[in-house]
Amino acid sequence: MRMPAGWEAVIGLETHVQLKTASKIFSSAPTDFGAAPNTQANAVDLALPGTLPVLNRAAVECAIKFGLAVNGGDDRHIAARSVFARKNYFYPDLPKGYQISQYELPVVTGGQVEIEAGGARKTVTLTRAHLEEDAGKSLHEGLDRPGVSGIDLNRAGTPLLEIVTDPVMVSAAEAVAYARALHGLVTWIGICDGNMQEGSFRCDANVSVRRDGDPRLGTRAEIKNVNSFRFLEKAIEFEIRRQIEVLEDGGAVVQETRLYDAERDQTRSMRSKEDAMDYRYFPDPDLLPVAIPRQWVETVRHSMGELPAAIASRLSAEFGLSASDARQITQTRALADYFFALTAALGGGHRLAATWLLGEFSAALNRAALEWQEAPIGPTRLAALLLRIQDGTVSGKAAKEVFDALWDAEGDVDAIIAARGLRQVSDTAAIERLVDAAIAAHPKAVEEYRAGKDKALNALFGQVMKASNKTANPGQVTELLKKKLAG
Secondary structure, three states: OOOOOOOEEEEEEEEEEEEEOEOOOOOOOOOOOOOOOOOOOOOOOOOOOOOOOOOOHHHHHHHHHHHHHHHOOOOOEEOOOOOEEEEEEEOOOOOOOOEOOOOOOOOEEOOOOEEEOOOEEEEEEEEEEEEEOOOOOOEOOOOOOOOOOOOOOOOOOOEEEEEEEEEEEHHHHHHHHHHHHHHHHHHHOOOOOOOOOOOEEEEEEEEEEOOOOOOOOOOOEEEEEEOOOOHHHHHHHHHHHHHHHHOOOOOOOOEEEEEEOOOOEEEEEEEOOOOOHOOOOOOOOOOOOOOOOOHHHHHHHHOOOOHHHHHHHHHHHHHHHHHHHHHHHOOOOOHHHHHHHHHHHHHOHHHHHHHHHHHHHHHHHHHHHHOHHOOOHHHHHHEEEEEEOOOOOOOHHHHHHHHHHHOOOOHHHHHHHHHHHOOOOOOHHHHHHHHHHHHHHOHHHEEEEEEEOHHHHHHHHHHHHHHOOOOEEEEHHHHHHHHHHHH
């Protein structure tokens, strides 16, 4: 999206990350997705009289992992003492009439996430990351009684880590790049499964606009619960356009919560947006402050293993990968695991592996709408193909045809090469005959090349490759063409 002249956008994201714990944050009820309504809500989740919350230690450990990950392993931003508060508001799917969250003393303050958008690197700074419980869910469709809404409290009490950025992003592209990077990070460190369709990773976008050079922030609108990267981008772009149109028409932007309607590709008003004071935060009297000793943090640190940024630096330093390629490979653990399994099977070849994974392989996954862990070609089978490129059995172009056949499960690499006649010809005498024939048949191209038109060489090269059924060694063809044309 190109910003209209004279305007700039200011964007911050609040991301609700559902933590991978076996039970809820304050009760022993399970957190499995897809259960029948109200079958995974116990007395604590239902807020029955006399029940008390008990904090899930695993949820705090997830927050510690995140704090270490976004601060380069530095533990100074992890609170030694953290407090839970009551966030008071009424909604039908909130049984207690308040949400247990954190306000003044969250587990994590600060942090940063590195992103790349529009070819430029940027650091997105974080305000905080705090623990809280999820609310239930209102059901408006599929009920036995038309016109009546139901409440499913299975999600009530599900542990969330809410991650809040500073308002430092200026475009929908940057917001999506950040959301993707954050998604990759929380799945990498194992605190979230990242399933956006099931609501495990949901973004709220705070969007405002202002005139270029104006230091004051504009009035923000919050776009609530966007659960896909594509919709996040579309929602922010629409909201930016909407606010600019309102202001240019002499109106005023209202602070409110809005929803994104994917069918109409627009945001629509949901309710007025509260400020922090409207929630009347106060420390929850049923929960003691959480003590997080340094020894616990150290134990968590040693359990985490190498973080993506460190692995990316090592790939560049030890194996000569470009910084961009190294960052892409470490964007998700599934891709990094595939890369290291592939290079182990190859016995090296890190650059070739990166080229194929980030090029042909990624394109095939995108076309099929698959994730890395769902790829139909495993690392061992892809390694067999790359080895045939390395030993000169097939050219890079022919290898793409073999790859497509592998993807369609047509057999192993050598069988496909033999069946399709793709074995590369490296016999100098045979290639020389093809080169001589191409030069003799295309005198105009020869004349143009000798007159300084380098593109004419490509035409002759293409003729040789066509005559060889794409099996001639490209390097030898180019070398012989230049030698003969020079003579």
